Amino acid sequence: MIQIPCPWCGPRNEEEFSYGGSAEAPMPALDSQSTHGDWHAHVHVRENPKGPHREYWHHTAGCERWLLVCRDTRDNAILECRDASSGPEGLPGDEA
Numbered sequence: 001m002i003q004i005p006c007p008w009c010g011p012r013n014e015e016e017f018s019y020g021g022s023a024e025a026p027m028p029a030l031d032s033q034s035t036h037g038d039w040h041a042h043v044h045v046r047e048n049p050k051g052p053h054r055e056y057w058h059h060t061a062g063c064e065r066w067l068l069v070c071r072d073t074r075d076n077a078i079l080e081c082r083d084a085s086s087g088p089e090g091l092p093g094d095e096a
């Protein structure tokens with residue numbers, strides 16, 4: 001069981017959240033040019049990296065905010081969790 005420390009609600013079980021895709025690659029554009037296939041690929045077709053991985057999660061059964069989570073895929077430890085609007089800069093795994 002993964003516990004995600006929502007900045008507004010505190011630690012909650014992952015069952016309250018919906019996975020929103022990798023934050024390692026840019027999301028498809030939010031316009032009519034993006035297809036269902038683009039979004040399917042972004043959310044569901046992904047690599048399985050070992051180590052820190054930046055991901056979007058939606059607190060569906062809580063505050064309904066989008067979060068940017070850095071999760072270590074080796075042990076599911078949450079290294080950082082913040083509001084998604086802040087962007088991925090400075091999170092573990094950020095090479096910039």
Ligand SMILES: [Zn+2]
Nearest residue numbers: 006009062063
């Ligand atoms: Zn929340």
